[in-house]
Amino acid sequence: VKARMxxxxxxxxxxxxxxxxxxxxxxFDATAAGAAQAxxxxxxxxxxxxxxxxxxxxVSEARPxxxxxxxxxxxxxxxxxxxxxxxxxxSAAGIGAxxxxxxxxxxxxxxxxxAKK
Numbered sequence: 146v147k148a149r150m151x152x153x154x155x156x157x158x159x160x161x162x163x164x165x166x167x168x169x170x171x172x173f174d175a176t177a178a179g180a181a182q183a184x185x186x187x188x189x190x191x192x193x194x195x196x197x198x199x200x201x202x203x204v205s206e207a208r209p210x211x212x213x214x215x216x217x218x219x220x221x222x223x224x225x226x227x228x229x230x231x232x233x234x235x236s237a238a239g240i241g242a243x244x245x246x247x248x249x250x251x252x253x254x255x256x257x258x259x260a261k262k
Contacts, residue, residue: 146200146202146204146205148195149195149196149205149207150204152188152191152192152195155184155185155188156185156188156189156225156251159181159182159184159185159188160185160247160251162177162178162181163178163181163182163185163232163234163240163243163244163247164240164244166178166237166240167237167238167240167241167244168241169237173236173237173240175234175235178234178240179234181234182229182230182232182234185225185229185247186226186229186230189222189223189225189226189229190222190226192222192225193218193219193222196211196212196218199211199212206259206260206261207258207259207260208257208258208259208260210257210258211258214257217257218254218257218258221250221253221254221257221258222254224250224253224254225247225250225251225254227250228243228246228247228249228250229247231243231246232244232246232247
């Protein structure tokens, strides 16, 4: 469960880096944006492997639907990876244009597969 939480933390951290640049909370930095995009896409690609084994842990926020609908779960993870790779990180405006797809991919998965604690 810790590995899953670390992975979701990486996704959140890199999404925040990109979102802060898009929203003007931090200055646009092309190198940092590219690194955050690559890290976000890599983390998204790692989601299925991190959830491969079903673990009954009270700390986990994963719903049983993850394993009952594995193909759907994998598809949602792939959606985040695709959204991250499609994002134009050459400008703050490009990042901003792609943030909706990132947020939508996160929400789509969390709505179906994440339990609120």
